[in-house]
Amino acid sequence: MKADVSSSGPPLVELKGISKRYGDLLANDGIDLSIEPGEIHALLGENGAGKSTLVKILYGVIEPSAGEIRWEGRPVTIGSPVEARALGLGMVFQHFSLFDEMTVAENIAVALSGEWSLATVRGRLSEISRTYGLALDPDRAVWTLSAGERQRIEIVRCLLQNPRLLILDEPTSVLTPQEAEHLFVTLDKLSADGCSILYISHKLEEVRRLCRRATILRTGRVVATIDPRASTAREIAALMVGNEVGDIRTDAPHAPQGEVLRVDHLDMPPVGLHGQALKDINLVARSGEVVGIAGVAGNGQSELFAALSGERLASRPDAIVIAGRACGTLGVHARRRLAAAFVPEERLGHAAAPTHRLSENTLISHAATEVSRSGFILVNAARRLARSIIKSFDVRTPEGDPQARKLSGGNLQKFVIGREIIRKPKLLIVDQPTWGVDAGAARLIRQALVDLARAGSAVVVVSQDLDELFEVADQMAVIHQGYLSPLKPIGAWTKEAVGLEMLGVAQAQGDAHAL
Amino acid sequence: MTTFEAILLTIVTASTPLLIAALGELVTERSGVLNLGVEGMMAMGAACSFAAAVSFDSTLLGVLAGVLAGAMMAALFALVVLGFAANQVGSGLALTIFGLGLSGLVGAPFVGARRDPIPPIDIPGLSDIPYVGRLFFEQDLFVYVSFALTILIALYLTRTRSGLTLRSIGENHTSANALGLPVLRTRFLAILFGGACAGLAGAYLALVYTRFWSPGMTAGRGWIALALVVFAAWRPGWLLIGAYIFGAATVLQLHAQAAQFGVPSQMLSAVPYLATIIALLLLSLRHGRAIGAPGSLGAPFVPDR
Numbered sequence: 001m002k003a004d005v006s007s008s009g010p011p012l013v014e015l016k017g018i019s020k021r022y023g024d025l026l027a028n029d030g031i032d033l034s035i036e037p038g039e040i041h042a043l044l045g046e047n048g049a050g051k052s053t054l055v056k057i058l059y060g061v062i063e064p065s066a067g068e069i070r071w072e073g074r075p076v077t078i079g080s081p082v083e084a085r086a087l088g089l090g091m092v093f094q095h096f097s098l099f100d101e102m103t104v105a106e107n108i109a110v111a112l113s114g115e116w117s118l119a120t121v122r123g124r125l126s127e128i129s130r131t132y133g134l135a136l137d138p139d140r141a142v143w144t145l146s147a148g149e150r151q152r153i154e155i156v157r158c159l160l161q162n163p164r165l166l167i168l169d170e171p172t173s174v175l176t177p178q179e180a181e182h183l184f185v186t187l188d189k190l191s192a193d194g195c196s197i198l199y200i201s202h203k204l205e206e207v208r209r210l211c212r213r214a215t216i217l218r219t220g221r222v223v224a225t226i227d228p229r230a231s232t233a234r235e236i237a238a239l240m241v242g243n244e245v246g247d248i249r250t251d252a253p254h255a256p257q258g259e260v261l262r263v264d265h266l267d268m269p270p271v272g273l274h275g276q277a278l279k280d281i282n283l284v285a286r287s288g289e290v291v292g293i294a295g296v297a298g299n300g301q302s303e304l305f306a307a308l309s310g311e312r313l314a315s316r317p318d319a320i321v322i323a324g325r326a327c328g329t330l331g332v333h334a335r336r337r338l339a340a341a342f343v344p345e346e347r348l349g350h351a352a353a354p355t356h357r358l359s360e361n362t363l364i365s366h367a368a369t370e371v372s373r374s375g376f377i378l379v380n381a382a383r384r385l386a387r388s389i390i391k392s393f394d395v396r397t398p399e400g401d402p403q404a405r406k407l408s409g410g411n412l413q414k415f416v417i418g419r420e421i422i423r424k425p426k427l428l429i430v431d432q433p434t435w436g437v438d439a440g441a442a443r444l445i446r447q448a449l450v451d452l453a454r455a456g457s458a459v460v461v462v463s464q465d466l467d468e469l470f471e472v473a474d475q476m477a478v479i480h481q482g483y484l485s486p487l488k489p490i491g492a493w494t495k496e497a498v499g500l501e502m503l504g505v506a507q508a509q510g511d512a513h514a515l
Numbered sequence: 516m517t518t519f520e521a522i523l524l525t526i527v528t529a530s531t532p533l534l535i536a537a538l539g540e541l542v543t544e545r546s547g548v549l550n551l552g553v554e555g556m557m558a559m560g561a562a563c564s565f566a567a568a569v570s571f572d573s574t575l576l577g578v579l580a581g582v583l584a585g586a587m588m589a590a591l592f593a594l595v596v597l598g599f600a601a602n603q604v605g606s607g608l609a610l611t612i613f614g615l616g617l618s619g620l621v622g623a624p625f626v627g628a629r630r631d632p633i634p635p636i637d638i639p640g641l642s643d644i645p646y647v648g649r650l651f652f653e654q655d656l657f658v659y660v661s662f663a664l665t666i667l668i669a670l671y672l673t674r675t676r677s678g679l680t681l682r683s684i685g686e687n688h689t690s691a692n693a694l695g696l697p698v699l700r701t702r703f704l705a706i707l708f709g710g711a712c713a714g715l716a717g718a719y720l721a722l723v724y725t726r727f728w729s730p731g732m733t734a735g736r737g738w739i740a741l742a743l744v745v746f747a748a749w750r751p752g753w754l755l756i757g758a759y760i761f762g763a764a765t766v767l768q769l770h771a772q773a774a775q776f777g778v779p780s781q782m783l784s785a786v787p788y789l790a791t792i793i794a795l796l797l798l799s800l801r802h803g804r805a806i807g808a809p810g811s812l813g814a815p816f817v818p819d820r
């Protein structure tokens with residue numbers, strides 16, 4: 001059955017005037033959307049545009065405040081995910097809805113309705129795996145699997161229900177470029193078999209690769225429904241963000257000076273059950289440059305950050321050298337006194353204390369330097385510092401000195417990065433600087449990082465967003481299962497080469513050559 | 516009956532209430548709810564079962580009353596932690612204090628009363644096997660029930676659909692909710708089951724173990740049951756081993772105290788705890804990978820609608 005998009009029948013699903021209100025916030029505001037049978041329809045928008053809220057309403061996870069859903073022309077109410085599945089909806093979640101301690105077969109079985117036994121689940125699993133090229137071992141525990149494999153479980157789980165509409169929420173955010181392409185082939189096949197797909201993303205290239213129609217959301221409203229192949233990436237981005245997106249400016253050319261950070265054969269054992277060991281890491285960052293560390297989540301990024309910042313200590317002092325001083329066995333404060341600064345991935349709870357005011361949060365990284373004296377907090381100095389961070393980094397606050405948790409993700413991220421940059425560090429190490437941050441804030445943060453480097457600091461950016469690294473980095477390396485590839489100038493990397501490193505394929509080939 | 520056999524028999528009697536209460540708590544915790552009220556539910560089970568058994572002169576009614584009392588206490592706990600998503604640690608501690616107090620009130624008129632022992636069930640032929648015969652095949656019904664419960668719960672958790680649902684909810688209630696699994700209903704039933712088991716364990720204490728009622732007679736057994744669940748890494752089979760090691764060590768240290776070794780009695784009293792911890796630690800080490808608690812254990816679930 002080929003997709004009959006041109007037929008005059010009713011659309012498979014039609015949303016009319018869907019609204020969802022959370023207190024004062026209108027997350028969805030009168031959204032209209034229709035999906036034809038067999039169509040791959042994109043839902044585009046920035047973080048916070050209301051995409052996730054809309055699909056949760058469609059999938060029955062949350063209740064709309066107003067509006068109507070029609071399924072094949074009939075009005076329906078979808079009160080729960082069970083009802084959604086009974087209608088023929090399947091959903092692959094952005095943050096996987098998997099159970100780490102259970103096996104693949106159990107994870108699939110738990111979502112099935114009707115009669116089943118683990119043996120029949122196994123049989124149908126291998127059947128679907130063959131048809132759509134989704135290889136999975138039913139007896140592996142989920143926590144041992146890669147993100148790509150976990151996503152396959154989610155997809156197989158949906159396909160076992162023979163869905164009419166498959167919803168994918170940011171499916172490629174955790175995949176390597178190769179894994180993503182593999183996913184697209186599967187989706188094309190599904191669409192050709194007549195299954196409709198609602199594809200949620202903020203990545204324009206993917207949407208242009210997959211979809212003929214895209215609905216663009218901004219601040220909870222539909223701003224346009226377009227053919228993504230007939231518009232340029234810049235036009236679509238402008239629709240999503242609402243104003244023209246500027247590029248990052250770099251006035252000065254890349255002209256690195258002396259070495260600020262040297263990591264020399266750093267090894268570290270894993271922490272906890274699912275931790276990743278660091279294996280023979282070598283890295284150099286010089287003043288005046290941005291060094292990017294790419295990699296798929298969970299390959300040792302957070303462990304590397306902890307080692308560099310001094311949250312975990314190395315076994316030898318000379319494994320990490322900052323500003324000429326061997327400090328592998330020194331703690332965070334000691335490293336800060338060497339003019340190093342650190343911004344961890346997690347904003348609330350790691351970079352900032354949620355219930356503390358912004359001025360109190362300056363203490364987290366400035367206690368070693370200026371806002372405390374012999375154990376006492378200099379309250380006025382802290383307030384002045386917070387005010388100047390707020391001013392220089394355009395942090396929008398609901399009141400003068402609010403608690404950290406009252407700020408939106410983007411504004412808090414501007415604050416915690418600004419807090420470090422304002423110290424004019426010689427070395428800044430930042431993990432996922434723009435994760436879950438709106439486009440405007442992301443641009444400001446990236447510009448600030450580049451400016452800091454051009455002013456003579458060394459900046460190390462750990463990120464899973466390849467586009468971001470290609471935008472800001474001068475040198476880049478890829479981390480895979482705790483190994484760091486050699487640093488290369490950004491111009492020497494292609495996306496394909498990065499993808500191969502992320503998968504560890506390049507490493508394996510290197511080893512094969514060595515033999 | 517030789518002394519050796521007598522010691523073995525007392526070990527079984529000491530271990531059975533721990534095993535029953537811990538099995539109930541295991542199911543509750545596997546669904547993601549931490550109920551620290553086991554001691555309180557057990558005390559209420561003991562008081563109510565003894566009161567009913569004496570008033571109606573019926574062991575059966577006594578047992579039913581104990582189970583019901585435990586379940587009612589658990590229902591109260593469920594209302595607070597599921598209905599109002601209250602803090603589970605605080606609510607559980609409150610339940611223990613409340614249960615210990617209320618059981619004193621319920622049991623007050625029955626202080627000094629006594630019950631006859633329950634006749635053991637003799638499995639002909641098998642009970643004549645030397646040493647182990649009487650140990651395993653001439654016990655009261657509770658002992659058989661505790662073994663059956665262990666096996667049934669192990670099968671339920673690993674082999675049935677409903678058991679898989681329960682484990683999923685305990686592992687990650689947000690995911691389970693997104694998949695449409697009935698988080699609150701499953702947890703409610705699991706809490707009730709935990710309460711019923713604690714009540715049954717209490718009934719055993721009052722009707723078999725001591726055969727009288729006195730306030731505070733649970734003597735911390737509820738807390739031991741809670742600890743056993745953790746050390747057994749939430750596995751029914753290991754729980755059985757743990758409960759019996761604890762029971763055995765308790766009985767043996769009593770005999771050691773009576774024999775007047777040159778060791779302070781306080782040291783000997785600590786032996787059961789130490790022995791149980793070491794034994795279960797060795798078990799989990801041998802298993803290679805340490806086993807964690809259910810992922811959502813103790814976290815209140817508030818559906819996002």
